[in-house]
Amino acid sequence: MAEKKQGRSPMVMLLKHREIGLALILVALFVLVGLRNPAFATLSNALFILEDTSIMIVLAIGMLCVLLVGSIDISISAIMAFSAMTAGIVMKGSLNQASVQQMVDGVMQSVTVRQGTPLIWLILIGIGVGAACGLVNGVIISYGKVLSIVATLGMQYIIYGLSHVISDGQAVYRKDMPDAFYQFSRTSLLGLNAKVWIMLAVFLLLWVLVTYTRPGRRLYAVGSNPEAAQMSGIDARRSTLLAHVIMGALAGLAGLLYASRDTKITQDMAMGYEMYVIAACVIGGVSVSGGSGKITGVVLGALTIGVINNGLTMMRLTGNSEFWKKAIQGALILVSVIMNVLIQRAHTQQILRRRNI
Amino acid sequence: MTQQAHSTRTLGRETVAPVLQVEHISKLFPGIKALDDVHFDLRPGEIHALVGENGAGKSTLIKVLTGVHQPDGGRILMDGKPVVMTDPLVARRHGIAAIYQHLAAYPHLSVAENIFMCNEQRQGKGPFISWRTTHRRAEELLRSLGSTISPGELMGALSVAQQQIAEIAKALSQEARVLIMDEPTAALSRRESEELYNIVRRLRDQGTAIILISHRLEDTFTLADRVSVLRDGRSIGTWQVEEVTADTLVSHMVGRSIDQYYPNKSSQVGEELLRVEGLSRTGFFGDISFSLHAGEILGLTGLVGAGRTEVVEALCGVTCPDTGQIYLKGHPVTIHSPHDALKQGISLLPEDRQKQGLLLPWSIQHNITLLRLDQHLKGGLLSYPSECKVGEEYVRLLSIKAQTPQEPVESLSGGNQQKVVIAKLLTADARILIMDEPTKGVDVGSKAAIYQIMVDLAAQGYGILMVSSEMPEVLNLCDRALVMRSGRISAMLRRQEFTPEKLLSAALPLSAERKGEEVLHG
Amino acid sequence: MTGAQKPTGRIPGFLRRREWLLAVLIVIVYFVFNSQLPESYTVVNLLNQSRVYMVDVGFMAVGMLMVLILGDIDISVASIAALASTVMAVTYNAGQGLPFLVSVGLMLLVGLVCGLINGLLVTRFHELFPMIITLATQTLYRGIAYIILKDQSAGSFPSWFSKDLGYGSVRILGVEVPLMLICILAVFPLYYLWIHRTAPGRRMFAAGTNITASRYSGVRTDRLKMTAFVFNGVMAAVAGIFLCSRTGSVKYTIAAGFEMQAIAVAILGGASTSGGRGSVVGLLLALVLMTALKNGLMLLYNDAFILNLSIGLMLILIVLVPNLWNMYRSMRTLRRQRLAISKS
Known part of the structure; x- marks a missing residue:
């Protein structure tokens, strides 16, 4: 019956600390x-992969908070574009005169300071705009009791629309960016890129x-059992709000990094990025x-996706691997989440067998 | 304070000043008056039982006391001084702790974190949580309750009884002067209940005032010093436990007297309907063999976690057994899904009616007809009049208390919801009826009605397999009883052999040495 | 969670049903734009433009509705449409390959297989959310289209396909009604009967409301889910057919982002991502409303992003406003009760 003493086997340890398993897969x-x-x-x-993935890691950390409270945010790519665009407009000093100026005249005009805008202002504007979007998401979801997918799907449309409205469809290019902003994602310190430092x-x-x-910790509590949280006096709505604000702020920051890296800000920047971020979280065991x-x-989940992306380019599979990349990416995400399930099932079976019934 | 309470308790209860008083409390919900001018008082070092039917307002009163809800009228006094419980944290600061009916645990978090949730152990006065202190203190609390649970274990990995202990540890960690226990034994077996009783008594002797809410009258009589009855959101009265009998208490709860609680079962046991041989599922149960006859009520009892629910779920195709054979009227059958089971004539009344039995937002009639939609087809399309007819028929037949069959089931009381589930099963024309805890969380009046329905069905030739943790139910209703212990059948008793002692000894775990022996021989 | 959606107070009678609310909105939208643009914003123009706004997203939304009723979600539909279209265009190969109808048959088959894969994954791995699974297959399917088509585009379909089906119309009661529109409108009555009047349709609502209880009641939930995902895949391929006939060529990026539009239409029409709710009539009205709104905004601003903005606003408001209204109602009821107590 008891063929093996499964007291503290490596398998059990592995499952208890899934991160170790994930790290092993990564190394493999x-x-x-x-x-x-x-x-x-x-x-x-x-280091290059780390640098390349750091934006995704920043976003995935924000998404973790949102997923923990049992919510989801699919508007993050829109938030990234919007906050980068807002910062871009400040850089350019040109608001979409026709449609918006009447609405936000004085306010925007006062922050529109042209080329010389210090980087720190740009960063604060980006994060602030992102956090504000997150706040709106959070309020609609927690106080308006709208399902998070629906709310953030709607917000995605709205925010993309807004970034079009404020930019009047014009992109922001290198020539409009202050050098400080251009260097923002390119400086190195102690051999590590600024993006990595920010991510850290x-x-x-x-x-x-x-x-x-x-x-x-209340993010966990609210997601784990919302009713219990309510009974012990935790305001679930406030936790949800907090999670969405964090997500928004990080999306704003990530949007700036993204814009600085690509030296281009377009109204549909980073479209579809949210799906990779959610996938990173799921692979990471959230x-x-x-x-x-x-x-x-x-x-680790985000790094796995980063390694897959980079590895696919480096593998030089067929003539031009670029075309294969997307499909293999999808397949690998699928495989890794299914592997997770199978391992979990094997673990459950093992526990059952140990009951000796 | 607590020591004083301890010493005076023995002198004479009447002289002790109440720690908690509730005066003229009212609570409104949109369209409903949940509490109406309720009075209640609690003395230090006493166990005060609060009883009433479902919907009588017990849970609402608890939520008002713990600050989850704000009362719309009246006041709460602690030590004679009025207090306002603006939210649960304030109530906790006043020394009120509660253990709720539906476990209020966080399954993804560790036991230690569960215990100290909202009462985090910080490093000095800083904002950061000290996990080392948290774990150490959690360990101390758990040991003081005589438990061996590791504080680092995930709450979700514990058994219900262990979770209950962790919840008590949580209440202890708050050094509560008033401890509220809402249906603490609902999910526990008799033995686990005994252990809980001992802990509760110990807390009382240390001077804690305890409010106990329970559907089991035996809890009230074995534990409580005083008992208060609520009915329809109003206070009916408070008595010393010695002053009342079970019958008077029930009549106070229901508002009328119930002549016969358990109906007489007179039906004859007929042909064999179901036979099970050597059914096993790794990790849950093994080598289950028994048979069920027409007109019979067969009890399946044992401790919670002994594998009773798992056995009936395998019979109904919810899960698949690894080995073993099921025979219906002597013919071997395989059952892969509940759909197969129903086709073969086996229907299941699941343990958790809200999650497994009903579509809560749906109307009564749509819940009832879901099982046999094919009976309501006209030209391939569903016929509304036909559904209405069946709905009305069963509402009348089982006397379900509802204004119309179109009423959503979520607005019904627990007992009536259970009747809707039974009605649904009856439409299936399945002669084998498996009922998993049919009276769990059902008020006294409906319990008697459900027993009557079961006896009537048996008389019509149904074979009923009833899973139950309540000894009186098994003793009074069943023709035979199977007892399970850690996944196996440990005894099969006939009605003539029924005694509480026999049932209990078959259900309790073997001592460690004997278990070792059995494994060797097996 | 959904407790708040139970109307406790009385929403002005007829507005309580989503269908009526949508109908009222359609009328309002029509008259607002009609007064702004009396020349160009007419029924004739709307019918003409319905090709662009109603048909391909409409077919996807038809499939999506069933998945949403079951409480699942499928975000791979647009990729399925892209892959199916790619297969069709490549096998037809501008007349050099297979006969056109065979290619179209292949296209439907691709949709079916993709849906089958989604369905199998969803039913075999209950632990995974359909959102995550279809997230991965979304990348996978479009990735395969990318492998097949690279960054090229394919097209040159038979003229009856791109002209007659794409831009042809039939004269009904003196009005030119696009052929495409007739195709999708023909689907709705049958779909209505299937979803709202048959036993499997009822069971879908049951499974979406409470999957465990439905399973215990003998509903074969896995089979229903398979049906929904396969149906959804086929509908995505059908959407692809109409999209190809309208645009005349296929790139791997075809229909990108349509999945969100399909979900948005279904939710606007009364479905919920938590399952158990949805209405075929509501879906149709939501499609009409979208067409009326998109067309008007397009004429006024000629700007796709403004359009998105208003769709987003509408999506949130149509869910948010009833919620807020209900909260307000129950607060008012409470206040009235309190008043009654303090008087007595």
């Missing part, structure tokens, strides 16, 4: 691609928030129904 992926193309498994390429700062901040502070998920898992 790295080695596998590296065998095919030695240029892949180098430190510099690893966000990670640290949010890690402390969700593991060591009460508002952070439950879409709320209440469970770790910030380290999310980072």
Whole structure:
């Protein structure tokens, strides 16, 4: 009957700390691609992947907060575009005269300071606009009791529309960007790119928030059992609001990084990005129904997607791998979430067998 | 304060000043008056039972006391001073803790975190939570309750009884002076209940005032010092437990007297309908064999977690057994889904009627007709008049209390909801009826009605398999009873052999040595 | 969660049903734009423009409604349409490949297979949310279209297909009604009967309301889900047919973003992403409303983004306003009760 003593087997440990498993998969992926193309498994390429993925990590950390409370936000790419566009307009100093000026005349005019706008202002504007969008999302969802998919789907349309309205369909290019903004995503410090540093700062901040502070732990509580949360005096609405504001602010920040990296701000920038971010969270072990998920898992999930993306380019599969990339990406996301389920099922079976009935 | 209460308790209850008083409390919900001028008082070191039918206002009163709801009139006094419970955190600061009927646990979080939720152990006065202190204190609390649960375990991985203990630890961590327990034993077996009783008594002797809400009258009589009855949101009265009998209490709750609680079962046991041989499912149950006859009520009892629900779910195709064979009227059958089971003539009244039994926002008639929509087709399309007819028929037949069959089931009381589930099953024409805890969370009046329905059905030739944790139910209704213990059938008793002791000894776990022996021989 | 949606107070009688609310909105939208643009914004013009706004998204929304009623979601529909169109265009190969109707048959088959894959994944892996699964297949299907078509475009369909079906119309009561519109309108009565009047339709609503209870009541929920996802896949392919005939060529990016439009229309028409609700009549009215609104905005502003903005606003408001109204009603009832108590 009891063929094995399964007390603290590596398998059990692995499942308890899924992040370790994910890290192992990541390393395996790295080695596998590296065998095919030695240029892949180098430190510099690893750093490149980290740099390339840092925007997604920032977003995925925000999405973690939202998913924890049992909500979801599919308007993040719109928020990214909108906040980048707002900052871009400040850079350019040209608001869409025709349609908006009447509406927000004085307010916008006063912040429109042309080329010389200090970077910090741009960043604050981006984050502020993002947080404001998140706030609207949060209010509609928590106080208006609208399902989060519906609310953020609607907001996605609205925010994309708004970024068109304020820009009048004009993109912002390198020539309109202050050098400081251009350098924003290109500076290095101690061998690491600014994006990575920003990502690390966000990670640290949010890690402390969700593991060591009460508002952070309440995100988990609200998602885990909303009724219980209500009975013990936790305001679920406020937690939901907080999660969406965090998501919005991070999307704003990510939008700026994205814009600076691509040296172009268009009204439909980053369209469809939200799906990769959600996929990163799911691969990282976050439950879409709320209440469970770790910030380290999310980072590893985003890195997995980053390694897949980069690896696919480096694998040089057929003539032009660019065409294959999308399909393989989809297939790999599918495989990794299904693997998760199968491992979980095997684990449950094992526990059942140990009951000896 | 608490010590004083302890010493005076023995002197004479009347002299002790109440720790908590509720005066003229009213609570409104849109269109309903949930509490109407309710009075209640609680003395330190007493267990005060609060009883009443479903919808009598017990849970609402608790929520008012714990600050979840704000009363619309009246006041609450603690130690004679009026207090306002603006939210649950304020109530907690006043020393009121509650353990709710539906466990208010966070399944994804650790036991330690559950215990200290909203009462986080911080590092000094800073904003950060100290996990080390949290775990240490949680461990201390759990050990003081004689439990071996590890504080790092996820709450969702614990059994219901263990979760209940963790909830008590949570209440203890708040150093509560008033502890409210809403249906603490509803999900527990008798033995687990006993353990809980001991803990509750110990807390009382330490001076904690306890409000106990329970549908089981035996809880009230074994534990409580005083008992208060609520009916339709009003206070009916408060008595010393010694002053009242079960019958008078029930008549106060229902508002009339119930002559016969358990109906006489007179039906003859007929041919064999169902036989099960060697049914097993890894991790849940093993080697289950029994048979069920027409006109018979067969009890399936044992502790919660013994595998009773899992067995009936396998019979009904909700889950698949690994090995074993099911015979219907002597013919072997395989059942892959509830759909198959119904086709073969087996219907299940599930344990959790709200989640598994009913479509709450749907009307009574649509719930009833869901099982046999094919009976209401006219030219391939559903016929509304035909559904109405069947709806009305069953509402009358089972005397479901509703204005019309079009009323949504979520507006019905628990007992009437259960009758709707039974009505739905009756449309299936399945002769084998499996009822998993048919009277769980059902008020006294409806309980008697459900027993009567069961006996009537047996008389019509139905074979009924009833899963039950309530000993009196099994003793009074069943022709035979199967007892399960850790996934296996430990005894099969006939009506003549029924005694509470026999049922109990078959249900209780074997001692460790004997279990080892059994494994060796098996 | 959905408790707040139960009307406790009385919403002005006829507006309580989503269908009536939509009908009223349609009339308002029509008269507002008609007064602004009396020349160009007419019924004739609306019918003419319905090709663009009503047909392809309409077919996707028809499939989506069933999935939403079951409480699931499918965001791969636009990719299915793209993949199916790609297969059709490539196999037909501008007349050099298979006969055109065979290619179209293949297209429907692709839709069916894609839907089948979605359905299988959803029913075999209950632990995964359909949203996540179809998120992955969305990338996968469009990725396959990308592999097949690279960054080229394909087209040159037979003229009856791109001319007659795409831009042809039939004269009914003196009004030119586009052929396409007739095709989609023909679907609705049958669909209505299927969803609202047959036993499987009822069971779909049951499964969306409470899947466990439905399963316990003998509803074969997995089979229903398979049906819904396969139907959805086929409808996506059908949408692809009309899209191809209208645009005349296929790129791998065809129909990008249509899944959100389809979901938005279905929700506007009374469906909910939490399942158990939805109405075929509501869906039709929502489509008409979208057409009326989009057309008017397009004429006024000639700007796709303004259009999106107003659709987004409408989507949120149509769910939000009744919620707020109900909250207000129950607060008012409470206040009245309190008043009655304090008087007595």
